Amino acid sequence: MKSSVIKYGFYGFCTAIICFLFVLWFGQELNYSSQEVLGYLTMIASLSFVYFGIRHYRDQVNDGYVSFWKAVGIGVLISAFVGLGIGIVDYIYTSTINPDFASEYLERSIETMEATFTGDELEFKKAELTRQMEDYGGSGFMAFLMFATVLIIGFIIALISGLILQRKKQIL
Numbered sequence: 001m002k003s004s005v006i007k008y009g010f011y012g013f014c015t016a017i018i019c020f021l022f023v024l025w026f027g028q029e030l031n032y033s034s035q036e037v038l039g040y041l042t043m044i045a046s047l048s049f050v051y052f053g054i055r056h057y058r059d060q061v062n063d064g065y066v067s068f069w070k071a072v073g074i075g076v077l078i079s080a081f082v083g084l085g086i087g088i089v090d091y092i093y094t095s096t097i098n099p100d101f102a103s104e105y106l107e108r109s110i111e112t113m114e115a116t117f118t119g120d121e122l123e124f125k126k127a128e129l130t131r132q133m134e135d136y137g138g139s140g141f142m143a144f145l146m147f148a149t150v151l152i153i154g155f156i157i158a159l160i161s162g163l164i165l166q167r168k169k170q171i172l
Contacts (some may be wrong), residue, residue, distance in 0.1 A: 004061055004073055008053030009081030010051040016046035016085035016150075019118075024093065032108055046082045047154050050075040059167055065169050071162035079154020083147040091143035102142070106133045 001056070017044035027035050054074050058066035066074075094101045106129065113125050 001057060001061070001070070001074060004053050004057040005077045005081075008049040008056065012046045012049035012078055012082035012108060012133045013085035015049065016042065016082050019045055019087050020086060020089045020093075024097075032105065043082070043086065043150055043153055044157075046085070047079060047150070047157050049082070050078045050154055050157045051165070053078045054158075054161050054165050058167060065160075067165050067168060068162045068166040071165055072158045074159055075158025076151070076155055079151050079158060082154060083150035086150050087143040087147035090146040091139050094142050095139035097103075099139075102133055102138075106130065 020039075023035065023038045023042060027038055029036070033052055050169060054066065054071045057074055058071070098104075109129055113122060113129070117125055136145070
């Protein structure tokens with residue numbers, strides 16, 4: 001199990017970093033909504049190694065068998081590697097490459113809110129978002145949030161992959 005997790009976790013880690021940098025480089029002119037979609041596509045592409053890692057473990061390491069919970073465990077561990085990769089790159093981006101990201105994001109989000117909300121509701125939403133960004137806008141917290149998001153999505157993918165790939169030994 002350990003070798004499958006490390007191998008496919010490393011593949012997912014590298015894919016996450018490469019895709020993140022690719023989106024960063026080529027997606028600079030896109031709006032935040034498009035960048036967010038590309039970010040989730042990066043997560044999904046990187047987390048595809050969850051399925052392949054579980055399948056590799058089942059077929060190559062464990063004689064064609066894997067229980068549901070073993071598969072989920074393998075998938076979550078691979079997801080942690082992917083989350084670590086995305087978290088590291090996100091931290092570097094928000095602390096070094098673009099340290100003004102939080103304020104730029106807040107500014108653009110408020111512009112979007114102004115087109116959607118009016119009056120007291122607008123003021124409430126602006127105050128709420130401003131408070132959240134002040135409380136959680138640090139690079140470390142944003143990197144942790146990315147890690148946690150990837151881990152949650154990875155857990156869901158691990159559950160689905162576990163259901164698809166589980167195969168128990170037949171007792172005769």
